[in-house]
Amino acid sequence: MTEIKTYAHLIGGELRTSAQTLDSVDPATGQVWARIPRGTAQDADDAVAAAKKAFPRWSGMSAAARTFMLRKVAEVFTANAKELAELETRDNGRIINETSKLDLPGMTYLWQNAAGEAAQAVEGKSVIFGPGSMGYTRREPYGVVVGIIPWNSPISTFSAKAAYALAAGNTVVIKPAEQATVSMLRLAELLKDVLPKGVLNIVSGLGEEVGDRLVRHKDVGRVSLTGSTETAKIITRASTDALKPLALELGGKSPNIVFADADLDKAAEGVSTRAIFTGNAGQACLAGSRILVQRPVYDELIAKVKERMAAIRLGDPQSPETTMGPIVSREQYDRVVSYIELGQKEGAELLYGGRHGAELVAEEFAGGYWVEPTLLATPDNSLRVCQEEIFGPVAVVLPFDTYEEAIAIANDSPYGLASGVWTTSLATAQRAAQDIQAGYVWVNTFRRVAPGLPFGGWNDSGYGHDALLDNTREKSVVLDL
Numbered sequence: 001m002t003e004i005k006t007y008a009h010l011i012g013g014e015l016r017t018s019a020q021t022l023d024s025v026d027p028a029t030g031q032v033w034a035r036i037p038r039g040t041a042q043d044a045d046d047a048v049a050a051a052k053k054a055f056p057r058w059s060g061m062s063a064a065a066r067t068f069m070l071r072k073v074a075e076v077f078t079a080n081a082k083e084l085a086e087l088e089t090r091d092n093g094r095i096i097n098e099t100s101k102l103d104l105p106g107m108t109y110l111w112q113n114a115a116g117e118a119a120q121a122v123e124g125k126s127v128i129f130g131p132g133s134m135g136y137t138r139r140e141p142y143g144v145v146v147g148i149i150p151w152n153s154p155i156s157t158f159s160a161k162a163a164y165a166l167a168a169g170n171t172v173v174i175k176p177a178e179q180a181t182v183s184m185l186r187l188a189e190l191l192k193d194v195l196p197k198g199v200l201n202i203v204s205g206l207g208e209e210v211g212d213r214l215v216r217h218k219d220v221g222r223v224s225l226t227g228s229t230e231t232a233k234i235i236t237r238a239s240t241d242a243l244k245p246l247a248l249e250l251g252g253k254s255p256n257i258v259f260a261d262a263d264l265d266k267a268a269e270g271v272s273t274r275a276i277f278t279g280n281a282g283q284a285c286l287a288g289s290r291i292l293v294q295r296p297v298y299d300e301l302i303a304k305v306k307e308r309m310a311a312i313r314l315g316d317p318q319s320p321e322t323t324m325g326p327i328v329s330r331e332q333y334d335r336v337v338s339y340i341e342l343g344q345k346e347g348a349e350l351l352y353g354g355r356h357g358a359e360l361v362a363e364e365f366a367g368g369y370w371v372e373p374t375l376l377a378t379p380d381n382s383l384r385v386c387q388e389e390i391f392g393p394v395a396v397v398l399p400f401d402t403y404e405e406a407i408a409i410a411n412d413s414p415y416g417l418a419s420g421v422w423t424t425s426l427a428t429a430q431r432a433a434q435d436i437q438a439g440y441v442w443v444n445t446f447r448r449v450a451p452g453l454p455f456g457g458w459n460d461s462g463y464g465h466d467a468l469l470d471n472t473r474e475k476s477v478v479l480d481l
Contacts, residue, residue: 006035007181009043009204010188012050013197016128018043022205024182027093027326028317030367034091036181039205044173044213044224047201050169051144052219054198057142059169063119069195070115070167076190077108077159080383089317092151092180093325093369094280096318099155107159113451117468124474125238130481138470141169142221142245146214148207148235150226150281151328152391157182157226160467162200164451168471170221173201175211178228179329207231213400215361218242222471225249228283229460247470249285249455251389252417255410256288256446257405257432260296262422266444268304270422272395275446277312277373278323280359282393283332286418286447290386291397292406298399302377306352309373314360326368327392333369336392340374343385348376348396381409389415403428411437416458420446431439 013111018037026033037043058066077084085100094103105154122135124314154176162172176184188202199266203210215223215238224247232248252265256271258264272280275288282289293301317325327333337356344350350435353374358366376385377397386396400406410419418440421432430444439457442448449455 004032004035007037007185008188009037009039009047009185010192010200010202010313011043011047012053012201012302013192015189016043018205020176022376024091024180025058025329026090027328028090028365030330030370031367034095034182036178036185036204039210041201042109042211043203043205044210044217047173047203048144048217048219050198051173051201051338054196055143055171057198058166058171058199060462061169061356066167066169067118068116070111070118070163070287072194072354073163073191074111074115076109076194077111080190081105081108084186086318087186088155088180088183089325091182092154092328093317094153095322095325097320097323098209098280103153103156107155110159111163114167114468117164118167120468129478134481135476135478138475138477139168139469141472143170143219145170145172145222145224145471146220147172147174148211148214148223148225148227149174149176149184151177152280152466154180154183155187158187161224161226163225164467165471166195166199170471171199173203173220175207175214176202176204178204178206197292202355211235212238215239216241220244222247232462245455245462246463247465249418250457250460251391251415252285252287252457252461253290253387253389253413253415254286254288254418254420254438255290255292255413255436255467256420257292257406257410257422258294258297258301259421259423259425261407261424261428262297263424264297264301264304264443267422268301269306270420270444270446273312275278275324275420277309277393279447281324281327281371282395283328283391287391288418288420288446289390289395290381291395292400292409293348294406295395295399295401302351302397305375308350309375314370314372315362316365316417324373324393326365326370330369330371332391333371336390336394339388339390339392340371340376340394343376343378343383343394343396346383346385347380348383348385351375351377351397381412387413403431407432407435414460417461418442418457419420444476
């Protein structure tokens with residue numbers, strides 16, 4: 001029998017275990033494969049204290065010195081990419097082709113990019129009042145920054161939060177989601193001696209025990225969350241104990257609009273496999289879960305989408321031949337299945353899929369959390385499956401006639417994170433980019449992001465932010481010489 005490894009926190013440069021542990025379950029099999037520490041409020045306090053102690057030295061370094069160290073972190077990602085990709089795939093079911101070919105190479109680049117931009121974090125501007133009098137601004141780090149990361153893309157979200165916060169001169173405490181923590185704790189082992197003690201701390205455990213303590217802590221200068229809208233509301237209330245700025249990257253119900261003049265083969269690929277079904281089995285805040293199609297091409301587009309759905313292969317997430325993995329947990333599996341059933345009860349038509357469970361995969365994966373890629377159709381955007389985030393491989397198709405109708409449907413949502421537009425008309429593309437209420441608008445592509453572009457949303461999707469500059473606060477200085 002294979003021994004189950006127990007991982008540890010990283011606090012103040014040391015690996016620390018906890019008296020209690022939590023099971024990490026492989027979503028492809030439903031079996032426990034690792035154990036993570038169940039952190040306590042004391043662990044959270046100690047991590048913040050370690051980060052606070054390390055802050056003066058880290059923030060006092062030159063930007064060039066921080067750049068050097070962040071590049072060493074990038075080297076760790078490069079040297080351990082295969083292992084980290086395999087761990088993340090086993091931890092949350094994200095297929096190996098995504099973790100190894102997209103996530104890890106992308107994160108190496110992100111850390112290198114953050115290292116290169118470290119100097120920009122201290123740049124300011126100046127104003128001349130008159131002879132002998134001037135004003136200028138300073139950008140300064142917050143101090144201890146807490147990052148709360150989700151289970152769907154731990155390595156990517158960790159990197160986006162930690163790299164730029166460190167580049168700006170902050171020290172960091174990371175709280176991973178308890179459903180997928182192992183890749184983070186393995187990173188803790190790998191980074192233990194790369195950065196000065198206390199500069200980066202990783203504490204695992206339950207949100208109500210560790211996360212809540214971190215958010216309320218008086219010595220935390222800023223909190224960055226990627227998660228659900230409900231979690232954001234809890235954190236917002238908790239942060240009032242010691243007021244601090246929040247960065248909230250939340251959920252979405254992103255519209256993907258296909259106009260009649262679009263390249264339908266490209267659009268069909270873009271609104272299906274790229275936008276939702278194979279992208280972590282639809283478990284992504286950016287997922288294009290509402291597909292809006294202009295009536296003249298409705299039937300043709302749906303036929304092309306179904307062809308691509310039929311080619312999706314469920315199975316071993318570690319196999320390069322698998323194109324869609326499992327749902328991350330039993331709880332999330334039950335949620336996704338319930339929405340498929342709800343949609344049909346509400347009157348939506350099941351166009352494809354809908355099956356779930358052991359029948360979809362080989363016997364060795366029968367205990368996993370498997371849901372078939374599913375396509376529903378309705379003309380009614382008020383249905384709950386059109387308004388609420390499902391976070392799984394379920395998309396809803398909505399027909400429209402005019403441009404105005406498409407925009408009205410797209411914006412009829414409590415969310416506003418991302419969107420897609422498929423058209424060969426530059427005028428339509430530019431007009432839609434202006435009219436759609438979302439933080440990201442992709443034209444003839446989907447899910448392409450870059451560190452240089454702010455990432456965030458409108459309404460219940462959270463606050464838009466700049467990865468680097470939002471990790472600093474601005475101070476004005478006026479001199480009369």
